[in-house]
Amino acid sequence: MKKVSNIAVLTSGGDAPGMNAAVRAVVRTGIYHQLNVYGVMYGYRGMLKNEIFPLESKSVANIIQRGGTILKTARCKEFYEAEGRAQAYENLKKHNIDGIVVIGGDGSFNGAYKMSKEFDIPCIGLPGTIDKDIAGTDFTIGFDTAVNTAVDAIDKIRDTADAHDRLFVIEVMGRDAGYIALHSGISTGAEHIMTPEHLIDVQDIIEDLQTNERRRKLVNIIVVAEGSIAGGAEEVARMVKTSCPQLDTRVTILGHIQRGGSPTCQDRILASRMGYAAVEALLNGTSNVMVGIVNNKIQYTPLEQAIKAKEHLDPEWLKMVKILAS
Numbered sequence: 001m002k003k004v005s006n007i008a009v010l011t012s013g014g015d016a017p018g019m020n021a022a023v024r025a026v027v028r029t030g031i032y033h034q035l036n037v038y039g040v041m042y043g044y045r046g047m048l049k050n051e052i053f054p055l056e057s058k059s060v061a062n063i064i065q066r067g068g069t070i071l072k073t074a075r076c077k078e079f080y081e082a083e084g085r086a087q088a089y090e091n092l093k094k095h096n097i098d099g100i101v102v103i104g105g106d107g108s109f110n111g112a113y114k115m116s117k118e119f120d121i122p123c124i125g126l127p128g129t130i131d132k133d134i135a136g137t138d139f140t141i142g143f144d145t146a147v148n149t150a151v152d153a154i155d156k157i158r159d160t161a162d163a164h165d166r167l168f169v170i171e172v173m174g175r176d177a178g179y180i181a182l183h184s185g186i187s188t189g190a191e192h193i194m195t196p197e198h199l200i201d202v203q204d205i206i207e208d209l210q211t212n213e214r215r216r217k218l219v220n221i222i223v224v225a226e227g228s229i230a231g232g233a234e235e236v237a238r239m240v241k242t243s244c245p246q247l248d249t250r251v252t253i254l255g256h257i258q259r260g261g262s263p264t265c266q267d268r269i270l271a272s273r274m275g276y277a278a279v280e281a282l283l284n285g286t287s288n289v290m291v292g293i294v295n296n297k298i299q300y301t302p303l304e305q306a307i308k309a310k311e312h313l314d315p316e317w318l319k320m321v322k323i324l325a326s
């Protein structure tokens with residue numbers, strides 16, 4: 001087993017609240033074990049451009065409560081190509097880096113997996129995405145904060161919807177994943193939830209709205225994930241308006257507000273535990289795994305598996321939505 005001495009940490013892909021808490025945990029745990037810890041700016045783009053800097057304990061002071069990421073993040077086309085990854089590896093060698101912690105989503109893990117195979121450098125992935133669309137973990141860093149931001153916003157919208165007897169179609173984030181829609185929808189009592197995983201026919205919703213009208217349900221909230229099969233909120237609202245012109249319908253797109261803000265306690269703890277476990281894994285000679293939390297215990301999943309497997313929404317939850325909102 002090769003002993004690691006110099007590790008690098010980076011954040012990649014879409015940012016997520018709690019990434020800073022994870023960076024802090026990696027840096028402080030690394031320093032505790034007498035490792036040199038480097039920060040790579042702007043994800044893989046910074047690796048390619050050699051934007052790699054030593055971090056000290058005080059570099060990560062006062063960040064556990066901050067959204068965004070002090071290391072910045074980016075998406076990097078060149079890293080999809082073997083030449084790009086080779087250039088990035090050359091830069092890592094300049095700093096004698098012998099272990100990497102990548103905080104990001106499935107795309108970032110894909111890049112990490114390829115690099116570790118090509119250059120035999122241990123990589124540990126931490127699931128940092130508001131989408132919660134990664135297998136091998138019950139939660140991802142940022143999901144809890146994002147979903148609570150959505151809940152807070154939808155509650156506010158319901159107040160005004162109630163005052164005017166309106167129907168609101170509210171779009172939440174999730175290009176390929178419906179977890180934010182499902183969790184925020186259930187916890188705000190949404191009448192309908194539309195996700196990328198399940199086809200819900202807008203005609204069925206329209207029928208339901210017409211029935212609701214008969215029994216005088218005056219306020220209706222439809223939560224739509226941006227990648228829902230039937231289309232985004234604008235598209236769904238257009239169809240509803242055409243069939244139900246009598247309903248006073250409005251659209252709200254929550255957008256990037258869901259990616260910012262101070263992480264919740266749950267995200268800070270999750271990120272701290274995962275960052276700590278990532279360094280422990282590198283020290284134990286474990287490589288190319290993702291750190292997950294399953295039943296409140298740290299669990300390591302091979303990166304390859306974490307990338308391939310997809311989390312599936314439980315259809316029972318959707319059935320429950322209908323019953324609880326009826």
Ligand SMILES: Nc1ncnc2c1ncn2[C@@H]1O[C@H](COP(=O)(O)OP(=O)(O)O)[C@@H](O)[C@H]1O
Nearest residue numbers: 013014075076079080104105106107108110111
């Ligand atoms: N298949 C891949 N091969 C190599 N690198 C990849 C691959 N997929 C993604 N990446 C790298 O990871 C970055 C972040 O991926 P992306 O899918 O945008 O975000 P996320 O990690 O949040 O899912 C990409 O910009 C690219 O540099």
Ligand SMILES: O=P(O)(O)OC[C@H]1O[C@](O)(COP(=O)(O)O)[C@@H](O)[C@@H]1O
Nearest residue numbers: 013014105128129130131173174175
């Ligand atoms: O940063 P962009 O390009 O606006 O990305 C928006 C996408 O990023 C997310 O917020 C998070 O996705 P990733 O974690 O995979 O990057 C999605 O919900 C959303 O579709």
Ligand SMILES: [Mg+2]
Nearest residue numbers: 013105106107
């Ligand atoms: Mg992704």
